[in-house]
Amino acid sequence: MKALMKTERGPGAVLVDAAVPDIGPDEVLVRVKAASICGTDLHIYNWDEWAANTVRTPIVFGHEFAGVVEKTGEDAGHVKPGDHVSAEGHIVCGLCRACRTGNAHVCPNTVSFGITTNGCFAEYAVVKASNIIKNDPSVPHEIACLQDPLGNAVHTVLSGPVAGRTVAVIGVGAIGLMAVAVARACGAGRIIAVDVNDYRLRMAESFGADICINSAATPLADAVREATGGWGADAVLEMSGHPAAIPDAFAAAANGGRVSMLGIPAQEVSVDFGRDIIFKGLTVHGITGRRMYETWEQMKGLLGGGRLDMSGLVTHRFRLEEYETAFELVRSGRCGKVVFAIGE
Known part of the structure; x- marks a missing residue:
């Protein structure tokens, strides 16, 4: 599969041909259809001080996505192949004091999708089934992939x-x-x-x-x-x-x-x-991320009730191979949301 990676600790990225990842019993393989560039991704691409202190390499970065479930582990529960999905990017322990008091979004043991574990700038991504968010199939993937930042x-x-x-x-x-x-x-x-x-x-x-x-x-x-x-x-x-x-x-x-x-x-x-x-x-x-999963329910209520229309936010679309142009555009600031159309 095609994957955009930080292979070294420095500016830039590399488009590679990587193996489709395996999944564990509680994980889901998603065929990524659309992934948007976040300000955090620009920090990683530029490799500033925050990125140098936070990101592990080599890594497939990117964390805002929408796609279709390709395969599920035996313990994936409510998720099934063919589901249209996005995901909460904070993978938490569920056992610490923060998690057990309704503050999982500040779990000190958080693993961050696309930052400290492989993310979604690729044709396939692996996600914990517990973090999957199901999308209405009528919602275009390029809009559904905006839910992570919208939650912020x-x-x-x-x-x-x-x-x-x-x-x-x-x-x-x-x-x-x-x-x-x-x-x-x-x-x-x-x-x-x-x-x-x-x-x-x-x-x-x-x-x-x-x-x-x-x-x-x-x-x-x-x-x-x-x-x-x-x-x-x-x-x-x-x-x-x-x-x-x-x-x-x-x-x-x-x-x-x-x-x-x-x-x-x-x-x-x-x-x-x-x-x-x-x-x-x-x-x-x-503020860090989204309250898990209160914010997702608030967001879905606003979107589903027709109070929010995010269609005007996506101003540019690129193929993954055009990542250099895409990141330069984000760096310029003359854009809204920039989306990679990956599996369309």
Whole structure:
């Protein structure tokens, strides 16, 4: 099978001809139909400090996918060949305190699909049956593969009150754009989108942002406060991970508000805890992945109820052989979601 791999610890990737993997009794072999590129995949492709400290090689990377079950192990239970599926990418132990108290998404023993174990940038992928998410066959694979990142957006938006609140989304890459759409679907009063990329800001407007701020031209916190009558945003969703944006996110939050942090900074960040967190009475929430499996049910409710339409998010499609062009496009920022059409 064709597989896109990190064969060495450094920038880039290699398209290889690999053997179709075997499965264990509690695993499922999926014929991948579509896989989308995540910001995490770009970290891995570029091989920044986070990737160097986190990713094991050699590895097939990629973790956002949709496909059809080809084969199941004898203990796969509810999964059968022919099912249309995606998967939760966090493979957890099920035994630790976090797992047993409803917080499996922060299991300290997590193995991450496409990061610390082989992923989905390939014609076939192996997934634990317990992590399989069944998809409606009527949903196109290129939309179904977006559920992993959409879950991140849903988790971030719904980590605090949204209805009637002013929500600022800092960093409107693909997950930030999803967050704008989710906040709109969940009744946000006003939505402020912040980025340095005018292409993405135009997309944010189309997804429901009321105010778009280019923080390269206008200081982020000042612009958010001006847009909110000097008060600040009730909920600030930090999706960029940019070291300069994170202190501004706290400064842009209203007293008594919350800051939900999904973006991963590539270096340490200095924040004035007294001024910007403690004396403002902020709630700060670190977001990792999706709550297992509460977020998936919330997401499916929003999608199934027709409140969310993600079709406009996919702007480019490539074959796996065109991976270099695809990653360069993602790096440029002049795109929405980029999808590999693998098994179509």
